[in-house]
Amino acid sequence: MTTSPAPLRDPAPMLARTMAEWGGQQDLWVFGYGSLIWRPEFPFVERHPARVHGWHRALKMWSRVNRGTPECPGLVLALLPGGSCQGMAFRIDRAQVARILPPLWQREMVLGVYDPRWLPCRITASGATQGTVRALAFTLSRRSPSHTGELTEAQYRHIFAQARGIYGSTHDYARATYDELRRLGIHDRALGRLLAYAAADGAAQ
Template sequence: MTLKPLRDPLPLLEQALREWNAHEDMWIFGYGSLIWNPDFEFAERRSARVNGWHRALKMWSRINRGTPERPGLVFGMLSGGCCRGVVFRVPRDHAAATLTRLWAREMVTAVYDPKWLTAHTPQGPVRALAFTLSRKSPSHTGDLTEEEYRAIFEQATGKYGTTREYVHNTLEGLRRHDIHDRHLERLLRLISR
């Protein structure tokens, strides 16, 4: 079964490219699978923090980590708090092509709201593109119980594997960058009981 996008992803890509300063290299903020599987060429990677947003395992995945009948979960970046991750610098000559390929991966169903945000790095702030999630999106899970998380971790599998593998890989990627996500670690302890 092919899922139809919530909206046309092409105008969102065109808007992101218009809002980028094409005279500069492009920065992309990773907070989930982009940390451990960026799947694009980059010239530099830095640890980064974005204020006003946080990583949350509250986005339904009906393709990559689940199916329409049995959705899995992936991370979204929700408003509020702060999010530690990494930024990738893509040379400006390759930026448009890289972003177009990234769009094919991240915006298949056009769920995310791409936003240019200030990412604070040890070398100073950069303006980076981040894939955020609205709480009004039909892909936002709302609050899930421990039992719901456990069932999803036990049963959800999609095109790229299970929700459990995705979360484990993200946690390991965060640790490799010395990022501690206490909420995620607590959630994994709860559902492993």
């Protein structure tokens, strides 16, 4: 019988701290780099292509519930230190934050794995930089037990072929993210290279 893993940290005080850091005086920006781009599941006032520096998107976080199981862990994307990352910035009306952030927390922080951070986020619209906003982003420490470290091609192939959780397979998650990034004009070569492993051995079928 499969049992859900226990949270690494209690997410409730982390939510309270984030709400206090936000302060409630202005709208809240959220930086999305993975499934939030194609399945945000919260109302927003606007969204724009955006980039953060000093962090990059990587398929290097173990998922033992959403895209895998404790017996066959899957993978989800994380924001790791180094480089830069193109994604989407979502603006949430400040009057709606108290209603919207707890369900978002339940989705992203149910196991207390991510480190929520406020990152400078450069917004673009119509191809031009519009300015920088302070956005909430869900990052991952390389010291976290949920960080995979370096995985081999064979390991990625196995995970793409076998790992499936309550929201579907790791492969479907990675493919949906990659396709939406391409639709938005964002080319993530590293993610595309990993998906090519699955296509090569038929794991995509």
